[in-house]
Amino acid sequence: MRRLDDWKSRLSAYVLACGTRPLEFGVWDCSLFGADGVEAVTGVDIAADFRGRYTTFRGGLRVVRKAGFADHLAVFDHFLGPRIRWMAATPGDLAAVTGEDGSPAVGIVQGAGIYVLAPAGGLTIAPLDAALMAWRVGDV
Template structure:
């Protein structure tokens, strides 16, 4: 799995319609959003085995235990190379306080809420808590 030559345009096109989409387990949660972004950039659905397999928080935990490596962190480790969070670049996967999202330079973009608004939120790099990052590989 590698980023396609036009990955930045693909990522931007993926993000735009999701800006105000509310959270929904299994369809628009942090995992589904993040791996949808990875699919947009690479053309590979790294979450295929999870799609349609959970609709609740409890169901997501069960799916990670049954299909994945037990936890979200371990399941991402099984698919992507971990990097130092300080090295995360635009398009890499980042977890902060257990929330998974995509690095957009100075920000982590993830599904969440700000006040009454639901949809994509930006978390400034300086506010990342116990961050973990994984590289989404570039071609050659």
């Protein structure tokens, strides 16, 4: 998977468009936020087989397990390759932080921060050093 030539502007436009959109599992959740970030950077939709097929976190786990993955993080492992150390993550990469419910939430790296979904809707920024894991998105 390669980064598109205009990935920076595509990713910026995507993040700006997130606005105050509320959480809706299967439509707008942390995994789909990360997958949409991958699509903005590479043009590849790694979540096409999962969109709209669940309405709860547990339902999402059932869907990815039925597809042969241990959890939502394993989907990112499969499509993006081996995890990288958080300090090696650069803008456009993905990282996971501890979500409000204690499970890993996937976000998009931007400098020293990670855009993640805010519980009340829209986005917030977590510090990069809060990352539990990270993935390189495309060839840089």
